[in-house]
Amino acid sequence: MEYSRRQLNNIKANLFEQGYLDDQFHQIEELQDDASPNFLQEVVTLFFRDTTRLIDTTEQALKKSPQDFRRLDSIMHQFKGSSSSIGALRVKNECSIFRDHCNQGNIEGCLKSFQKVKKELAILRQKLEAYFKLLNQSESVAVKKADR
Amino acid sequence: MSAASTVGFGDLHILAVDDSSVDRKLIERLLRSSPFRVTIVDSVKKALELLGSLHTPKVDMIITDYSMPEMTGYDLLKRVKACSALREIPVVIVSSDNIPQRITRCLEDGAEEFLLKPLRQPDLSRLYNLMLRNNNRH
Numbered sequence: 001m002e003y004s005r006r007q008l009n010n011i012k013a014n015l016f017e018q019g020y021l022d023d024q025f026h027q028i029e030e031l032q033d034d035a036s037p038n039f040l041q042e043v044v045t046l047f048f049r050d051t052t053r054l055i056d057t058t059e060q061a062l063k064k065s066p067q068d069f070r071r072l073d074s075i076m077h078q079f080k081g082s083s084s085s086i087g088a089l090r091v092k093n094e095c096s097i098f099r100d101h102c103n104q105g106n107i108e109g110c111l112k113s114f115q116k117v118k119k120e121l122a123i124l125r126q127k128l129e130a131y132f133k134l135l136n137q138s139e140s141v142a143v144k145k146a147d148r
Numbered sequence: 149m150s151a152a153s154t155v156g157f158g159d160l161h162i163l164a165v166d167d168s169s170v171d172r173k174l175i176e177r178l179l180r181s182s183p184f185r186v187t188i189v190d191s192v193k194k195a196l197e198l199l200g201s202l203h204t205p206k207v208d209m210i211i212t213d214y215s216m217p218e219m220t221g222y223d224l225l226k227r228v229k230a231c232s233a234l235r236e237i238p239v240v241i242v243s244s245d246n247i248p249q250r251i252t253r254c255l256e257d258g259a260e261e262f263l264l265k266p267l268r269q270p271d272l273s274r275l276y277n278l279m280l281r282n283n284n285r286h
Binding site for chain 2: 035
């Protein structure tokens with residue numbers, strides 16, 4: 001079980017080193033306490049729920065003709081805000097690029113950028129799911145050990 | 149639930165407004181460590197309903213996100229400052245965007261403070277001190 005602790009730390013360190021996450025993620029982790037023991041995971045779950053919805057909204061908005069760049073920018077602003085709030089750095093940066101394309105009225109740029117936003121979100125989701133799975137496993141082992 | 153030396157703390161009431169569920173969860177957690185009563189809503193419309201209702205305990209501070217669909221935090225600021233019953237309530241505006249003209253405009257139009265997201269505990273501690281000074285509590 002020591003192995004999974006080390007694995008956990010490695011996964012986390014990796015996520016930071018590769019720029020998937022920034023310090024805000026740490027800040028949220030620090031907010032966990034006895035009254036909110038799963039706070040980080042709850043916030044992350046909310047984030048993926050919200051951004052899934054925002055992806056659908058963006059997809060619908062991109063289909064419109066003529067393009068409503070103000071609406072697209074507004075949706076992406078929310079996306080960027082949520083990303084920033086949980087420390088999802090790469091997703092946040094792709095959202096900024098999307099907004100730049102919006103400001104320039106560049107639909108091709110928006111479409112390309114949106115693919116990147118979706119991709120970064122999917123990668124982050126996969127990595128965090130792996131992280132939390134391992135975390136929950138190692139915690140349940142710790143509880144079992146404590147019970148003995 | 150107030151400590152013996154802090155009589156009346158629980159009477160002070162913070163109203164927070166943010167349309168993002170992630171940010172509402174974060175501010176709820178940050179405010180949990182405070183001794184104040186907290187109400188969190190997801191729109192300016194709801195905030196105004198609350199502020200206008202006789203059933204709502206007096207609000208001592210409003211912390212509002214700037215960018216929200218329909219009415220913005222700036223709209224809320226203007227409404228509060230235009231209303232004689234509400235204008236004394238300090239309004240703190242929070243934003244993920246660092247736009248100097250926006251910040252200046254909010255402060256000039258009566259915002260107590262303009263804070264950048266993500267919010268941290270020290271930001272809120274400063275606001276609590278402000279509330280306590282305004283209400284002459286120790």
